[in-house]
Amino acid sequence: MRYLAEFRDPALARRLLDAIIATATRRWAIMEVCGGQTHSIIRNGIDQLLTDQVEFIHGPGCPVCVTPLETIDRALAIAARPEVIFCSFGDMLRVPGSGMDLFMVRARGGDVRVVYSPLDAVRLAEENPDRQVVFFGVGFETTAPANAMAVVTARRRGIDNFSVLVSHVLVPPAMTAVLSSPANRVAAFLAAGHVCTVMGTFQYEPLVATYRVPIVVTGFEPLDLLDGVRHAVEQLEAGRAELANAYPRAVRPAGNPAAREILAEVFTVCDRAWRGIGTIPDSGWRLSAAYRDFDAEVRFDVEGLTVAEPAECRSGEVLQGLVKPPQCPAFGTSCTPRTPLGATMVSAEGACAAYFQFRRLTPAGSRG
Structure with a gap:
């Protein structure tokens, strides 16, 4: 299922969706680490197709x-x-x-x-x-x-x-911080494939062993993400926690x-x-x-410079997966891509920017 020609294959997408829906017996909280993955999920409506099976928690994977x-x-x-x-x-x-x-x-x-x-x-x-x-x-x-x-x-x-x-x-220390938090709800991770092309996958093995959480390395195309979700849901339903590489065309262990x-x-x-x-x-x-x-x-002697975040901006909670962007009172009002309060609204990979571009007209209170 990993051929380039299959990236836009509707039949394969349907099979992957059916497999996830047939396997999931509950709604699993899965964090995609990378902001590029977040945009692909929101732009293609993957979260809406799997509303009852997966809650996508948007992780702190946008470097900007x-x-x-x-x-x-x-x-x-x-x-x-x-x-x-x-x-x-x-x-x-x-x-x-x-x-x-x-x-x-x-x-x-x-x-x-x-x-x-x-x-x-x-x-x-x-x-x-x-x-x-x-x-x-x-x-x-x-x-x-x-x-x-x-x-x-x-x-x-x-x-x-x-x-x-x-x-x-x-990335791995950030995932450790998420898993160590008392507010953590993440049951599995979709790891960023481009990071793993450089660093490999071996760094994630201690996380899997320590926290008993599945980690699946994925790419960014919709089918890559669906395949990664399928891997994660199958492990969660079976009570397994393993490191899986669903992006082998680009990622090697080393x-x-x-x-x-x-x-x-x-x-x-x-x-x-x-x-x-x-x-x-x-x-x-x-x-x-x-x-x-x-x-x-x-x-240039600027090491000691420190400043405080604006209190109105809740981007930190968005980056930790504690709230979705529309839950911030400033979202789409005082905070827009033209007048951003935080980097999550201005960055091309930011979760707030993704929701503003693709979801700002979604009725408030709809399941995300």
């Missing part, structure tokens, strides 16, 4: 959404400096800080540029030796190898006016050894704050001591 407010403010402070060319992927420019966003910094004269690769920022540094070029390195394990390669490339070429503002977060090797060289594990959630131990990467000279936080 979980980038802490103080990191956004550090980025704003650096980007406003006249000697800096601040480079970022486009999805970070409208993420609100405590007072503005990167678009506003650019409107006020800051040199903020959208790039499509961290190596574009390295090239800019090489071409502008009289300026400091900073790349905003945000993401889960998926984007980290390219950011690590940019730092290594800058060192090899002797480019000393390049640095990275690092905000990398790691992941990508070359990528993992450069990550181990460039980064070191650290505690990391998650926006709206708080600090999760050993849940992030920062530059290792050998590459500390490329750390923008150190270079």
Whole structure:
């Protein structure tokens, strides 16, 4: 069932749906970890097709959404400096800080540029030796190898006016935090396939063993997700807890050894704050001591900056799966993609953005 030609096969979708419906004897709470999976589920109405069988709990798997407010403010402070060319992927420019966003910094004269690769920022540094070029390195394990390669490339070429503002977060510790919470309702996880292409699947084995929870690695197409749900429901109904790979066309148990090797060289594990959630131990990467000279936080002395989340925004509860976006009073009123209170509304992978785009006209109180 894993062929590319089958991605849009209605007959296969029907068979997978029928299998889930026939197997489930109760409504299971399943968390999809990745925001891309959330958008696929909501856009394709998978949750509505399985209303009586599965409650999808939207996990903290959107890297833009979980980038802490103080990191956004550090980025704003650096980007406003006249000697800096601040480079970022486009999805970070409208993420609100405590007072503005990167678009506003650019409107006020800051040199903020959208790039499509961290190596574009390295090239800019090489071409502008009289300026400091900073790349905003945000993401889960998926984007980290390219950011690590940019730092290594800058060192090899002797480019000393390049640095990275690092905000990398790691998936397994976040899942541990969810499972350890007294409010946890998650019975099974759909793990993010693109993360596992880099890191492999072996990191999830201790979670399965410790918490007795099924973890199924899936892709992002509707059929991938339905197949992952089928695997999870079959295990739950049978009382099993296993690690399953429903994305074998892309994921191997050991992941990508070359990528993992450069990550181990460039980064070191650290505690990391998650926006709206708080600090999760050993849940992030920062530059290792050998590459500390490329750390923008150190270079621009913004390490100590801290700020508080706006009280009106409930995105932290959304990221923890405690509420659905429409349950927030600000959803669709004071908080919209044009006037976002939190990153979950502005990010292309945010749960609030998914519900605003595909579900804002759904009657209030309908089952989600």
